[in-house]
Amino acid sequence: KLMLTMEANVLLLGADSVGKSALTVRFLTRRFIGEYGDIGKLLLFVFLLYLVSQDHFDEKRIQWADGFILVYSICDRASFNGVQQHIESIKATKDNFGTEKVPIVIVGNKRDLHHRRVVSSEEGRLLALSTDCDFYEVSAAETYHGVLLVFHGLVERIKDSK
Ligand code: GDP
Ligand code: MG
Numbered sequence: 001k002l003m004l005t006m007e008a009n010v011l012l013l014g015a016d017s018v019g020k021s022a023l024t025v026r027f028l029t030r031r032f033i034g035e036y037g038d039i040g041k042l043l044l045f046v047f048l049l050y051l052v053s054q055d056h057f058d059e060k061r062i063q064w065a066d067g068f069i070l071v072y073s074i075c076d077r078a079s080f081n082g083v084q085q086h087i088e089s090i091k092a093t094k095d096n097f098g099t100e101k102v103p104i105v106i107v108g109n110k111r112d113l114h115h116r117r118v119v120s121s122e123e124g125r126l127l128a129l130s131t132d133c134d135f136y137e138v139s140a141a142e143t144y145h146g147v148l149l150v151f152h153g154l155v156e157r158i159k160d161s162k
Contacts, residue, residue: 006047006048006159007049008049008050008066008158009049009066010049010051010052010066011053011061011064011068011069012024012051012054012068012071013053013054013068013070014053014055014070014071014082014086015055015072015073015078017073018072018076018079018109018110019109019110020053020055020071022109022141023069023107023138024053025140026144026147027147027148047158049151049155052065057089062090062094063094066158067102067103067104067105067154067155067161068104068105069107070083070086070087070104071109072106072107072108072109072119073108073109074108074109074110074111074114074118074119074124075116075119076119077118080108080119080123080124080127083106084127087104087106087127087131090104091131103154103157103160104134104157105133106128106135106136107135107136107137107138108121108124108135108137108138109139109140110141111138111139111146124137136149136153138150
């Protein structure tokens with residue numbers, strides 16, 4: 001069956017003020033579509049994404065979501081610890097229903113605030129490696145491209161899981 005548009009529910013989860021709204025707005029108000037010509041990126045645009053962001057764990061939302069963007073701020077240690085907890089909770093919740101690998105992308109936001117960094121890139125990478133997630137560091141405030149890669153990466157993961 002050929003589907004012209006695929007749909008996916010995406011939950012952005014992360015502590016208050018890590019930049020979930022900023023990432024969403026950056027993604028939704030993109031202005032450079034013409035510059036993204038390759039097939040992988042094109043596929044992003046036939047994917048209809050329903051985005052919801054929350055700062056607390058909500059089991060119904062976890063069930064609703066096909067993919068997760070777990071956001072922390074590189075300047076906020078507690079928000080990084082929160083991501084670790086959310087990964088465990090999501091996997092436990094999804095496993096209850098016999099789902100296989102869960103599409104999760106970990107995002108360290110506010111990369112531009114390097115002078116206030118308290119979570120190293122290495123820690124983010126290691127967490128992603130040990131939990132089988134993707135990992136990106138971005139600045140929603142400064143660049144669009146990194147944010148696009150986050151959503152693109154998640155769409156690829158969701159496709160693989162279907
Ligand atoms: P949310 O609570 O996770 O939705 O966080 P917001 O998107 O509302 O962002 C919280 C604050 O952090 C706002 O003042 C944003 O302007 C700021 N912010 C978000 N992303 C970035 C970023 O990448 N760099 C910097 N410097 N500030 C950011
Ligand atoms: Mg918000």
